[in-house]
Every structure is written in C-alpha cells, then in structure tokens.
Amino acid sequence: DAGVIQSPRHEVTEMGQEVTLRCKPISGHNSLFWYRQTMMRGLELLIYFNNNVPIDDSGMPEDRFSAKMPNASFSTLKIQPSEPRDSAVYFCASSPGQGAEAFFGQGTRLTVV
Amino acid sequence: KNEVEQSPQNLTAQEGEFITINCSYSVGISALHWLQQHPGGGIVSLFMLSSGKKKHGRLIATINIQEKHSSLHITASHPRDSAVYICAVAPKAAGNKLTFGGGTRVLVKP
Numbered sequence: 001d002a003g004v005i006q007s008p009r010h011e012v013t014e015m016g017q018e019v020t021l022r023c024k025p026i027s028g029h030n031s032l033f034w035y036r037q038t039m040m041r042g043l044e045l046l047i048y049f050n051n052n053v054p055i056d057d058s059g060m061p062e063d064r065f066s067a068k069m070p071n072a073s074f075s076t077l078k079i080q081p082s083e084p085r086d087s088a089v090y091f092c093a094s095s096p097g098q099g100a101e102a103f104f105g106q107g108t109r110l111t112v113v
Numbered sequence: 114k115n116e117v118e119q120s121p122q123n124l125t126a127q128e129g130e131f132i133t134i135n136c137s138y139s140v141g142i143s144a145l146h147w148l149q150q151h152p153g154g155g156i157v158s159l160f161m162l163s164s165g166k167k168k169h170g171r172l173i174a175t176i177n178i179q180e181k182h183s184s185l186h187i188t189a190s191h192p193r194d195s196a197v198y199i200c201a202v203a204p205k206a207a208g209n210k211l212t213f214g215g216g217t218r219v220l221v222k223p
Contacts, residue, residue: 033211042199042213042214042215042216043199043201043213044213045210045211045212048210056207056210089154091156093156100161101146101158101161102146102158102211103158104148104155104156104157104158106154106155107154107155107156109154
C-alpha cells in the first residue's frame with residue numbers, strides 16, 4: 001500500500017480564497033484524522049471520522065473549516081474563506097481501528113498570503 | 114498546564130551517545146504513542162504502548178502507567194536520528210483522539 005496520500009503537498013493562496021485539501025487513507029482503515037501543525041501550537045486534532053462518520057469535530061477552529069468523508073477512500077478539508085492565520089501544515093492520518101496505531105500522510109503545507 | 118509534557122524541549126548529542134526523552138501526562142490513557150518527525154516534515158509512528166516496554170532496533174520505549182510517565186531511549190545515536198520526537202496520548206474517555214506533547218528536537222552531531 002502507498003500509505004496515506006495527501007494532495008496537494010504545497011498550496012499558496014490569497015486571503016479570502018477557498019482551499020480544499022485532500023486525503024486518501026490506507027485501504028481497510030476505518031478511522032481518519034485531520035491534524036494541523038503550527039510553530040505556536042504544535043499538532044492539534046481538527047476532526048476525526050470512524051467509518052466515514054464524523055465523531056469529534058471539536059478541534060475545528062471555526063465555521064470557515066469543514067470536512068467531509070463521502071466514502072471510505074477519500075476525505076476533504078475545506079477552508080472558506082481562508083485567512084493568513086490558517087497557514088500551517090495539515091496532516092491526514094488513518095488507523096485500522098480504535099486504539100490502533102495511526103499512519104500519517106506527508107502533509108500539506110498551506111500558506112495564505 | 115498541558116495534558117502532555119515533554120522534556121527536554123531540545124537536545125544535542127554526539128554520535129554514539131545514549132539519549133533519553135521523557136513524557137509525562139495527567140489523564141488516564143488507553144495508549145501512548147511516540148512519533149518521529151524528520152526535517153522534511155513527514156511523521157512516522159515509532160511505538161504505541163499501553164504497558165511495559167517495547168524495542169525496535171536502537172529505539173526503546175517504556176511506560177509506567179501508575180506514574181503517568183513514558184521514556185523514549187535511543188542507543189548508539191546517529192546523525193540520522195536527528196528529528197523531532199513527539200509523545201501523544203489517547204485519553205481513555207476520548208476514543209481515538211490523540212493529545213500531543215510539544216515535541217523534543219534532537220540533534221545528533223557526527
């Protein structure tokens with residue numbers, strides 16, 4: 001398996017634009033996580049899904065952020081409208097189940113100017 | 114106070130030295146994870162443990178559930194071990210949700 005695949009690897013966008021980050025989890029994994037990493041706050045969980053259903057979105061910073069998982073092999077994290085303070089590395093991870101080891105994607109480095 | 118505290122924040126070692134990174138947490142957990150993040154940014158899971166000790170190559174992870182403490186040891190350190198090491202816990206009441214420490218930046222000099 002190729003591991004967790006995220007796209008794009010880098011994104012530079014202007015303030016106010018919509019940004020969509022994509023993630024393909026490892027086949028057979030039924031948990032998917034979106035994390036954000038910044039220098040100030042380190043790694044933070046934004047939202048996670050079990051069996052395509054959002055379980056906990058308490059980490060989503062505000063209504064400008066939304067995440068979907070339409071099927072077991074694809075998830076998106078959308079920011080609309082984007083702001084400079086959203087600049088960070090966004091990681092997607094998947095796991096075969098509750099309490100199991102998580103496998104991380106390479107991350108998407110987002111810069112909002 | 115953060116739920117997960119790591120020490121030290123930064124560590125510099127000479128090649129071959131034994132390295133220890135510590136992680137303390139304040140909540141009941143179902144598991145503790147050690148992650149490695151290289152300068153390129155990718156994150157790799159090193160260990161997941163809920164009791165005792167695990168070993169993989171030159172890396173050893175231990176956990177004391179009663180003390181709410183874990184250590185990651187690197188024996189015979191090498192420059193390629195230079196990375197940020199992150200401790201993360203899965204609180205018992207939180208399902209799959211991980212809470213992360215601030216990371217320990219390790220630099221191993223040749």
